Amino acid sequence: MADQHGIFLRLCHIRDTEEQVHGKGKGKGKAAVQDVRLSAGVQKLRDSLLGQMYLDQRFETVHFYHQDARSFPIGKVLFQGQPIALAKKNTFDAAHWQKQKKPGWYFGTWPPTCAEDIVGFVDDKHVCFSCKQQEVCECDYELWMDGMQLEMVKTVRLSEVGPGEYGCFARRDIDWYENLGEYTGELRPLKQGRKSLADTQYSAHIMMGPPRPKSVKSGGQAKCNVDATHRGSLFRWLNHSCNANARLSWGRVGMNRRVLVVEAMQPILEGMEITLDYGQEWFKGKHKCWCKSVFCKNPAQPRTTVQA
Ligand SMILES: [Zn+2]
Ligand SMILES: [Zn+2]
Numbered sequence: 392m393a394d395q396h397g398i399f400l401r402l403c404h405i406r407d408t409e410e411q412v413h414g415k416g417k418g419k420g421k422a423a424v425q426d427v428r429l430s431a432g433v434q435k436l437r438d439s440l441l442g443q444m445y446l447d448q449r450f451e452t453v454h455f456y457h458q459d460a461r462s463f464p465i466g467k468v469l470f471q472g473q474p475i476a477l478a479k480k481n482t483f484d485a486a487h488w489q490k491q492k493k494p495g496w497y498f499g500t501w502p503p504t505c506a507e508d509i510v511g512f513v514d515d516k517h518v519c520f521s522c523k524q525q526e527v528c529e530c531d532y533e534l535w536m537d538g539m540q541l542e543m544v545k546t547v548r549l550s551e552v553g554p555g556e557y558g559c560f561a562r563r564d565i566d567w568y569e570n571l572g573e574y575t576g577e578l579r580p581l582k583q584g585r586k587s588l589a590d591t592q593y594s595a596h597i598m599m600g601p602p603r604p605k606s607v608k609s610g611g612q613a614k615c616n617v618d619a620t621h622r623g624s625l626f627r628w629l630n631h632s633c634n635a636n637a638r639l640s641w642g643r644v645g646m647n648r649r650v651l652v653v654e655a656m657q658p659i660l661e662g663m664e665i666t667l668d669y670g671q672e673w674f675k676g677k678h679k680c681w682c683k684s685v686f687c688k689n690p691a692q693p694r695t696t697v698q699a
Contacts, residue, residue, distance in 0.1 A: 395453060398444040399464050402437065406463040409433060429461065437463065442541050445477060453477040455549060455625070457557055460662075462548045468557060468628075476622040478575045480536055481506050481597075491580045497613035499600035509578050509599045509615060510650070513643035520570050520652055521644045532648035536573065543572040547625050547665065558630045558664050565659040574626045574639055574651045576619030592669065593620040593627060595639050597651050617651055626653050632666035634684035639667065 409429060429437070441462065445453055454474040456464035467474050483506040493501040503509050521530035545562060552558040565571065574595055581596070594616040603612055619627035629637065640654040659665060666682070679691035 393443075393447070393449070395444055395447075395450055398440050398447075399456060402440050402444070402463055405433065405437060405440075406459070406461075437461075438545060441544050445544055446540050458548045458550055460550070462562060468549065470621070473621065475627065478577070478619075478622040478624065479540055480573070481510055481575050481617060482577050482622060483509070484577065487577075487579050494581070494613040496603065496611045497600045498602070498604060498607075503600070506578055507647075510597060511647055512601045513646055513649055514598065514602045514612075514641075517641065517643045517649075519644055520642045520650060528645060530645040532644045532650075535644045539572045543625050546571055549625060549628055552630065552664070557628045558666075559625060559628050561659045561661055561663050561665055564661050565655045565665075567655060567658055569655045570640075571637070571653040571655065571665070572626065573624060574617060574619070574653055576617040576623040576627070577621070579616045579618045581614060581616055592631075593623070594618045595651055598641065598649060629653065629665060629667045630682075631669040631680065632664075632682035632684055633668065633680060633687045633689075634682065635666045635668040636663070637665050637667055 441464070444456070444464070454476060455468045456466060457468050458464050469475075483503070485502070485504060488502040491502060499508055516525070518525050519528050519530050521535040522528045546565065548560045548562050549557055550560050576594070578597075578599075579594075596614040597617050598612045599615045600613060603610060617623075636657050636659050637653050637655050640652050641649070642652060643649055653665075653667075655665075671688075680687050680689045681691050683690075
């Protein structure tokens with residue numbers, strides 16, 4: 392029976408066969424081998440199997456695998472000893488919400504009972520990420536989401552940036568302002584007080600509940616966390632850079648779904664790492680930054696030794 396591991400093994404076999412054909416040894420040099428050396432047929436087969444590995448409807452839980460430079464999966468990614476599960480869309484667990492106090496600027500019934508109570512609304516000014524229009528549209532979230540899942544696997548490769556550390560890399564050239572897909576995770580209340588690494592590194596904010604009624608003249612809109620610590624999309628592994636080439640953007644798909652997407656802020660060339668700016672909050676702790684950008688706000692090494 393086909394399962395994720397079975398497809399992984401098939402991909403390993405294809406990779407090994409290709410390496411024998413081209414007589415390439417193991418080790419670091421492998422990273423330099425580009426797609427160019429793979430026949431179109433092999434590339435097609437690899438991509439179709441990768442899609443199946445992540446998106447086959449029959450798989451109950453799907454885990455992430457990190458990939459080599461040609462996007463072949465190498466092994467399951469673990470975080471604190473546990474595999475990370477794919478969340479095609481935001482998940483909701485009522486237990487996280489029951490004992491929470493209703494936040495200010497929340498205009499729905501409390502507590503929320505499902506993901507739709509939180510993200511099943513749209514905000515006036517938002518653009519639809521499916522049709523790119525600001526006007527009322529009939530785009531379907533589920534349909535967009537399904538298409539985007541496959542697109543993400545084709546656009547982004549998850550690879551090691553250091554031992555046990557991962558990042559997202561462009562599998563093709565990406566355009567200005569291109570939407571790369573949804574940032575998903577568990578919908579959880581904002582944490583009060585001291586925040587852990589997970590609260591900033593793997594979480595992003597999204598507005599929650601119905602938009603502020605017109606009768607409420609001024610004020611804000613309550614937000615919650617999209618927490619991708621244990622489950623999420625590929626974008627969970629986006630690393631921080633003080634000179635980031637992508638950002639998170641709020642918007643909607645159709646008239647019943649609020650979404651948070653990853654958007655390119657500049658052209659990103661094939662092979663480049665895709666990065667986000669985690670914001671000031673992330674630097675409050677003792678985190679040092681390894682982005683090596685000349686704009687770095689908190690370099691891990693003295694600036695003078697950073698630039699090659
Ligand atoms: Zn639309
Ligand atoms: Zn930096």
